[in-house]
Amino acid sequence: MSHVLVVYTDDEPGVLTRVASLFRRRGFNIHSLTVGPTERPEVSRMTVVVDTDEATARRAVEHLRKLVNVLEVQQLGSGGVNVVRDLALIRVSAGPSKRSEVLQLVEVFRANVVDIAEDTLVIECTGSLAKIEALVDTLRPFGIIELGRTGAVAMARGTPVSRKAAIAPLRTGTSSGSMSV
Amino acid sequence: MSEAESRTGAQLIWESLVREGVDTVFGYPGGAILPTYDAMTEYPVRHVLVRHEQSAVHMADGYARASGRVGVVVATSGPGATNLVTGLATAMLDSTPLVAITGQVGSGLLGTDAFQEVDITGITLPVTKHNYLVTRAEDVVPAIREAFAVARSGRPGPVLVDITKDAQQSRATLDWEGAKPWRHQRHLPPPLDQAALAEALELIRQAKRPIILAGHGIQLSGARAEVLALAERADIPFALTLLGLGAVPATHPLSLGMMGMHGEAWVNRAIQEADLLLAFGMRFDDRVTGKLKEYAPHAKKIHIDIDASELNKLVPVDVAIAADLGDVLRALLPEVPVADRSAWLGSIRGWRGDSAVRDIKNLPDDGHLYAAHVMHDLWRLTKGEAVVVTDVGQHQMWEAQYYKHDGERSLLTSGGAGTMGFALPAAIGAKLARPEAEVWVVAGDGGFQMTFAELMTAVQEDVKVNIAVINNGFLGMVRQWQALFYEGRYAATPILSPDFVKLAEAFGIHGQRVDTRGEVAAAVEGARAAKGTALIEFKVEQEDSVYPMVPAGAALHDMIRRPSPSVLAETGSDPV
Numbered sequence: 195m196s197h198v199l200v201v202y203t204d205d206e207p208g209v210l211t212r213v214a215s216l217f218r219r220r221g222f223n224i225h226s227l228t229v230g231p232t233e234r235p236e237v238s239r240m241t242v243v244v245d246t247d248e249a250t251a252r253r254a255v256e257h258l259r260k261l262v263n264v265l266e267v268q269q270l271g272s273g274g275v276n277v278v279r280d281l282a283l284i285r286v287s288a289g290p291s292k293r294s295e296v297l298q299l300v301e302v303f304r305a306n307v308v309d310i311a312e313d314t315l316v317i318e319c320t321g322s323l324a325k326i327e328a329l330v331d332t333l334r335p336f337g338i339i340e341l342g343r344t345g346a347v348a349m350a351r352g353t354p355v356s357r358k359a360a361i362a363p364l365r366t367g368t369s370s371g372s373m374s375v
Numbered sequence: 376m377s378e379a380e381s382r383t384g385a386q387l388i389w390e391s392l393v394r395e396g397v398d399t400v401f402g403y404p405g406g407a408i409l410p411t412y413d414a415m416t417e418y419p420v421r422h423v424l425v426r427h428e429q430s431a432v433h434m435a436d437g438y439a440r441a442s443g444r445v446g447v448v449v450a451t452s453g454p455g456a457t458n459l460v461t462g463l464a465t466a467m468l469d470s471t472p473l474v475a476i477t478g479q480v481g482s483g484l485l486g487t488d489a490f491q492e493v494d495i496t497g498i499t500l501p502v503t504k505h506n507y508l509v510t511r512a513e514d515v516v517p518a519i520r521e522a523f524a525v526a527r528s529g530r531p532g533p534v535l536v537d538i539t540k541d542a543q544q545s546r547a548t549l550d551w552e553g554a555k556p557w558r559h560q561r562h563l564p565p566p567l568d569q570a571a572l573a574e575a576l577e578l579i580r581q582a583k584r585p586i587i588l589a590g591h592g593i594q595l596s597g598a599r600a601e602v603l604a605l606a607e608r609a610d611i612p613f614a615l616t617l618l619g620l621g622a623v624p625a626t627h628p629l630s631l632g633m634m635g636m637h638g639e640a641w642v643n644r645a646i647q648e649a650d651l652l653l654a655f656g657m658r659f660d661d662r663v664t665g666k667l668k669e670y671a672p673h674a675k676k677i678h679i680d681i682d683a684s685e686l687n688k689l690v691p692v693d694v695a696i697a698a699d700l701g702d703v704l705r706a707l708l709p710e711v712p713v714a715d716r717s718a719w720l721g722s723i724r725g726w727r728g729d730s731a732v733r734d735i736k737n738l739p740d741d742g743h744l745y746a747a748h749v750m751h752d753l754w755r756l757t758k759g760e761a762v763v764v765t766d767v768g769q770h771q772m773w774e775a776q777y778y779k780h781d782g783e784r785s786l787l788t789s790g791g792a793g794t795m796g797f798a799l800p801a802a803i804g805a806k807l808a809r810p811e812a813e814v815w816v817v818a819g820d821g822g823f824q825m826t827f828a829e830l831m832t833a834v835q836e837d838v839k840v841n842i843a844v845i846n847n848g849f850l851g852m853v854r855q856w857q858a859l860f861y862e863g864r865y866a867a868t869p870i871l872s873p874d875f876v877k878l879a880e881a882f883g884i885h886g887q888r889v890d891t892r893g894e895v896a897a898a899v900e901g902a903r904a905a906k907g908t909a910l911i912e913f914k915v916e917q918e919d920s921v922y923p924m925v926p927a928g929a930a931l932h933d934m935i936r937r938p939s940p941s942v943l944a945e946t947g948s949d950p951v
């Protein structure tokens with residue numbers, strides 16, 4: 195089963211290595227891991243999707259909390275309580291004979307065409323993991339030439355209590371960028 | 376020097392160490408750490424020059440285990456730094472607080488494969504609690520202060536601070552207060568979970584056959600008094616892990632002794648029959664559980680450990696509490712009902728059965744010298760008051776079985792990593808931490824040969840440790856497995872040794888050889904009386920095996936017992 199973890203970390207060089215190393219060493223199977231900046235320059239946010247049972251996911255959370263650079267870890271609940279988004283770029287073979295059919299499908303999936311070449315289209319699609327998989331499956335018969343996905347970015351719906359509590363203890367202006375690996 | 380005056384990064388390193396209370400460091404110099412060594416002479420710190428950087432870590436580890444203080448290591452870049460890895464892994468697995476400081480090539484050369492450049496922060500990532508690459512003098516103090524805080528806090532462990540040569544040479548002002556560490560407190564355990572405490576109490580109340588599993592965490596938490604108070608109040612016996620030995624006294628009436636692979640059969644049986652396990656600061660290592668599926672099948676389980684990631688890891692438990700053991704027990708104690716569990720204690724006594732008869736220490740002297748005899752005699756002769764530092768192998772298990780440790784921090788041994796070569800350097804560190812203690816090394820002929828160059832460190836530093844080399848001519852523990860599980864094919868386990876008495880002479884220390892039990896007492900006294908470090912070689916029975924034993928993968932009660940005296944009489948020492 196897949197579990198979604200949101201990990202807030204110091205924005206320092208090497209933090210991604212620490213997190214990835216932890217998952218590798220403990221044998222937690224990463225489905226996707228994305229990282230990016232947040233509303234606060236000194237904090238990064240990772241979304242990690244792990245394929246594992248509930249107990250192992252919980253242990254992954256406890257291991258993450260032992261990393262000095264980790265501010266807080268949230269294990270998002272399953273189902274509709276989260277917004278989970280993935281972005282895909284799909285280069286699909288679409289010569290003149292098939293082009294209109296492909297464009298129709300793009301419409302149905304509310305995706306966008308971002309590049310048009312003689313025999314191919316590049317389609318951009320944002321959505322849940324399921325939606326993207328469905329689009330990919332639908333386009334497969336036309337011939338997918340290249341597929342790139344960002345991996346999931348996730349957020350709980352509503353106002354989760356834990357985040358407010360979690361981020362509060364962060365002090366600013368203490369660590370300098372070059373200090374920590 | 377006032378705080379406002381600028382200092383070199385090298386000076387800031389020592390300034391930080393001294394302010395953290397460090398008076399002894401273990402190290403080895405080299406190019407990339409030279410500015411730091413150059414500044415050392417200005418500070419009141421004793422530097423112990425080792426013969427190999429791995430030993431520097433083991434010394435710092437022994438120093439920390441013996442005293443509870445943070446051990447400190449200094450080494451150069453490249454090979455100096457990589458030589459630390461085994462020591463760091465050893466400390467990591469046994470939760471020893473250490474700070475290792477390594478020199479690194481100049482920051483401008485990082486990533487160019489410069490002379491003696493290795494990515495030591497990358498290499499040590501999985502064997503440290505945390506590590507730092509410091510490239511500017513102004514980051515030295517914050518990094519070192521935080522390193523100490525991280526090493527000490529929560530579940531302790533080793534931290535490495537890699538400092539580039541230019542960061543050691545350039546200058547910065549000292550802002551001690553501004554560098555106060557705080558990130559190590561991000562994940563302090565939440566307040567005690569009252570519901571979990573209530574559940575634990577209820578389980579203790581209902582239990583008819585409870586048993587405490589006493590681990591290393593008792594020592595790390597300083598919870599000896601609380602554990603004993605709970606055990607006595609509720610009349611609960613305790614079994615110990617290898618690293619738990621000494622955390623609570625071996626000669627206490629409720630002490631059952633060591634559990635697990637080489638624990639006594641009746642102790643393991645007690646665990647298998649128990650209806651409640653109270654696991655205190657231990658982590659259900661495979662060496663203590665045997666086959667997990669059949670582990671303590673009738674028992675409810677309460678697990679208290681400061682490290683939340685240890686809870687429900689291998690053994691699912693009924694009550695899991697991630698907190699400092701002492702805090703939990705202090706909260707529980709007033710509510711724990713006074714009980715009398717003499718029926719349960721009686722059945723455990725019954726299971727001892729003929730164990731004592733089979734026990735080699737009770738057999739008549741047949742002229743052979745057994746390591747078990749040596750350990751038993753050493754315990755008697757030192758009145759159980761020595762700090763014993765053991766290496767890894769059969770002798771380590773015999774020590775654990777026959778030296779009854781009552782005092783806290785009185786047995787230092789590499790449990791989690793099982794690192795051969797640990798004993799001598801760790802003992803030197805222990806002696807420096809506790810000069811008043813009588814420190815004994817118990818090492819095998821194999822492991823001793825891994826690090827015996829440190830004898831010269833002991834001589835140079837004028838440190839007295841007493842050394843018992845248990846010479847069985849084999850990598851004995853491996854030979855035992857070959858005897859039991861590989862049809863006696865002794866591949867690469869016979870090992871030759873130098874003449875240890877002559878070796879002692881070459882190092883300028885007292886040396887003696889013992890072949891019979893009758894000589895043991897005089898030799899031990901001779902070593903104790905010798906002015907400096909002293910070595911005794913005990914030529915013991917070559918093909919003796921450690922019993923009882925849970926074969927790897929078998930259930931905890933499924934033990935190979937000690938051969939009975941009649942079998943012994945027919946076949947000599949080893950029936951296998």
Ligand SMILES: Cc1ncc(C[n+]2csc(CCOP(=O)(O)OP(=O)(O)O)c2C)c(N)n1
Nearest residue numbers: 768769770793795819820821822850851852
């Ligand atoms: C560094 C290291 N290498 C290998 C081993 C595997 N090992 C465990 S016990 C042992 C034999 C130890 O022999 P010795 O030091 O003579 O002690 P004995 O078992 O004979 O008492 C070996 C090789 C180890 N634990 N550590």
Ligand SMILES: [Mg+2]
Nearest residue numbers: 819820849851
């Ligand atoms: Mg040996």
